[in-house]
Amino acid sequence: MIRKMFPILILLLAAQGGAFGQDVKTYEASSSHYQVVSEISAAHAAELGRYLDSLYDYFASLFHFEAQRAATGLRVRILANKERYDGHLKSLIDQTREDFIYLHYGNPGKRELVGYATDEENFRVSLNHQAFVQIFRSFVSNPPLWIREGFAVYFEKISVDPGSHRAVYSENLAWLDTLKDLAAGQGDRLLPLETVLSLTNEGARDNIEVFYPQAWGLVSFLMNSPKKEHNRLLWDAVAALQPEASLEDNIRRVYDRSFKWYDQDSLCEDFFVYLEGRRSFRSLLREGMDAYTAGRLDEAERALTAAGEMEKDNFMPPYYRGLIEYARKNYSSAEELYKIALEKGAQPSLIYYALGINAYADRKPEEAVSYLKIAAEIDPEYREKAEELMGRMGGR
Numbered sequence: 001m002i003r004k005m006f007p008i009l010i011l012l013l014a015a016q017g018g019a020f021g022q023d024v025k026t027y028e029a030s031s032s033h034y035q036v037v038s039e040i041s042a043a044h045a046a047e048l049g050r051y052l053d054s055l056y057d058y059f060a061s062l063f064h065f066e067a068q069r070a071a072t073g074l075r076v077r078i079l080a081n082k083e084r085y086d087g088h089l090k091s092l093i094d095q096t097r098e099d100f101i102y103l104h105y106g107n108p109g110k111r112e113l114v115g116y117a118t119d120e121e122n123f124r125v126s127l128n129h130q131a132f133v134q135i136f137r138s139f140v141s142n143p144p145l146w147i148r149e150g151f152a153v154y155f156e157k158i159s160v161d162p163g164s165h166r167a168v169y170s171e172n173l174a175w176l177d178t179l180k181d182l183a184a185g186q187g188d189r190l191l192p193l194e195t196v197l198s199l200t201n202e203g204a205r206d207n208i209e210v211f212y213p214q215a216w217g218l219v220s221f222l223m224n225s226p227k228k229e230h231n232r233l234l235w236d237a238v239a240a241l242q243p244e245a246s247l248e249d250n251i252r253r254v255y256d257r258s259f260k261w262y263d264q265d266s267l268c269e270d271f272f273v274y275l276e277g278r279r280s281f282r283s284l285l286r287e288g289m290d291a292y293t294a295g296r297l298d299e300a301e302r303a304l305t306a307a308g309e310m311e312k313d314n315f316m317p318p319y320y321r322g323l324i325e326y327a328r329k330n331y332s333s334a335e336e337l338y339k340i341a342l343e344k345g346a347q348p349s350l351i352y353y354a355l356g357i358n359a360y361a362d363r364k365p366e367e368a369v370s371y372l373k374i375a376a377e378i379d380p381e382y383r384e385k386a387e388e389l390m391g392r393m394g395g396r
Contacts, residue, residue: 024080032056035073039080040117048076052131054160058167059135063238071138075112085116099126102134104141125156142247144254145204145211146196147237150219153212173310175213176280182210183275190214193264198251221274230270233258281310288320297324315344322354331362349379353386365393 027042028035031049033056038045052074060070079085086096092103100115100123113134115127132152136143157170182189191210195203196218204211222234240257241250259267279287288303301324308317322337335358342351356371372386 024084030073033070033072033074034076036076036078038078039084040078044078048078050165051160052076054165054167055128055131055158056135058158058169059132059155063136063139065139069139069243071135074134074138077112077114079114079116082116085114088114099123100130102130102137104133104137128156128158129153140241140243140250142245142250143241144197144237144247144251145199145201146215146218147241147254149204149212150215150217153216154219154223171310172216173278173280175216176278177282179213179217180275180278180280182213183272187268187272193259193268194255197255197259200247217275218271221271225270225274227270229262230267233262233267279306281307281314284310285316285320288317292320292324292327297327300324313344315341315346318344319346319351319354322358326354326358326361329361331358334358335362347379349375349382352378353382356386356389360389360393369393 024039027038027040027045029038029042029045029049030036031046031053034049034052036045036049036052038048056071056074059065077088079088089096089101100113102113103111105111111134113127113130115123115130129152132155133148136148136151153175154172155169156174157172159168159170160166161168189210191199191207191214196211196214199207199211219234222230225231236258237254240253242253245253284303284307288300288307291297291300291303301321304317304321304324308314308321311317318337319341322334322341325331325334325337335355338351338354338358342348352371352375356368356375359365359368359371369390372390376383376386
């Protein structure tokens with residue numbers, strides 16, 4: 001999945017350097033908006049610049065950033081490994097991080113997005129997050145934190161189509177279940193709206209476990225609400241921002257221009273209604289599995305199909321839909337879905353055992369024996385069950 005969606009982070013780890021401080025060759029590449037310094041390769045630096053340009057174009061179009069103020073020379077640095085990354089950060093801020101970070105200074109020449117070589121999926125998410133922050137702050141130095149971080153989380157799953165080089169938005173619901181848990185009951189565990197709108201860096205740190213899901217939730221609600229006045233609230237808030245104003249000034253401007261004139265009790269009620277109607281992959285999957293166990297096959301299929309649309313590379317929805325088709329005695333459909341689940345990373349022994357049972361029920365004993373033998377060879381836990389079933393067929 002990562003190799004298909006995000007080739008720039010499949011890095012040439014053989015080119016990694018040693019401890020920070022040793023001489024390591026760097027490669028530089030300039031793109032339309034970026035100056036990339038990479039310790040991986042020249043190709044990596046160039047490809048990363050192209051990827052970030054695609055994100056930049058998408059965000060600039062969405063937020064209507066003025067073309068004449070287009071940012072150029074945004075600095076990005078990718079270190080060869082975590083050790084060198086830690087050393088670089090300690091030399092700048094005397095701290096380390098586990099993922100990417102954007103360092104923002106008053107002097108634009110010192111600002112840079114920093115990361116290190118890895119192909120793990122969470123770092124693609126981290127790069128997208130920090131890239132948004134870097135781009136947004138190139139136009140507005142001090143936006144309110146809920147706007148900055150809420151949008152950054154909102155866009156974490158964005159990708160770039162390798163053919164068209166256009167950014168493709170994918171909804172990020174990673175915080176949905178957490179936010180729904182926080183909002184359960186009377187929502188007393190959530191921060192008041194006025195608090196969220198006015199949080200400073202210190203306040204966000206003090207409320208970190210609530211701030212991120214709530215900031216994302218507010219942006220998601222205002223972006224996706226069917227009520228146009230909610231959408232307008234958000235874009236009026238963005239339009240109120242001044243490029244060089246202080247954080248406190250921009251917080252005040254957003255409140256005075258946008259939220260001050262709106263009935264906040266009504267807004268919060270609409271927010272809870274919106275939240276109640278949203279379903280995450282996890283909740284849809286659980287709903288589908290529970291419905292399947294209870295024998296409500298149509299209900300299970302609807303929930304699992306929706307879950308599969310939400311996370312197209314997860315094997316659980318097609319596997320359970322295979323079980324549903326097996327229960328309906330649609331054996332050819334069940335076989336197809338099991339094989340799709342296998343392609344998406346399902347445990348091979350589980351799938352081959354399921355295929356064996358499915359073929360047996362479909363009166364295809366030779367196929368059943370073939371599948372069951374594979375399951376037994378892969379995983380000893382399936383050996384006894386597989387041999388028992390093959391024994392019934394005379395295929396031991």
